[in-house]
Amino acid sequence: MSLLRGNPAVATVAENLGYLIPLGELDPAAVIDCDRVVKVDWRGPDGTSGGVFVMFDQGLGAALAANLLGRMPGEEVTATEIDETATELANVISGNLLPTLYGTDHEFHLDSPYLLPAVDPGGRREAAVEFLEGKLIVSIETIPDNSRILRRAVVLP
């Protein structure tokens, strides 16, 4: 079950950071034409650790880069620019996601985000959002040892 179902956290971050226009939540099992996958590894309390995957399609990546870099409509963005903005979005989403999942009394250290091959990395789907510009999915690595703090997660309506 997705703990973020009905929670606007991911859409709000993408909207506020990347000026993307959210249209609504997708089924977390949604399939997208994956163009970029970014992973952010994290370490938490009591030796817990894991990763957040942020994946999105080509339309969203291009729009995100254009918006963040202040490009004019029709102006091209390079693949490197899309990579750079994708990793930044993943970083901010991860920072906002972990306390939403595990609570604000825990301290997490986030490593620098990095790109993975553009295929669905699996993991537990937590959020899938459709924007005017494209689709974005967030999933997390599920590590059984994290159950100590996962148990404290707030189950959202």
Place this chain on the structure above:
Amino acid sequence: MAFTVLVVDDSRLMREMVAKAVSMAGLDITAIDTAGDGRQALEKLRAGWFDLVLLDVNMPVMTGEEFLVALRADVALRDTLVVVVSTESSLPRIARLKALGAGFVHKPFRPEELVAAVQVLLKTPRPGGQP
């Protein structure tokens, strides 16, 4: 008050975005420089004057929190205004950062939130006794 600003973030893109936001925020900015981690930031602060540091937390080499501890321990630098600009949401860590005299703005942020955080700091007594 006119500010010279040091933006400290390991992401080049985020350094540019924060620098752009602060220049649009309505503060009187005379110069903006950047650093990629806490250690670089300390070197820049020891080499030149900055009124305001905008600081990320999760960085390689020296984190934002480690930087703040080192800054407050340095007699020459301890009164420097610092606003943490971060995705950090851990309440204990945010409390520690604030106890070190830093303002806090959560990413993603609006420029006016930066201004508000700076204005609060300007009214707060600093470790060295400056208003």
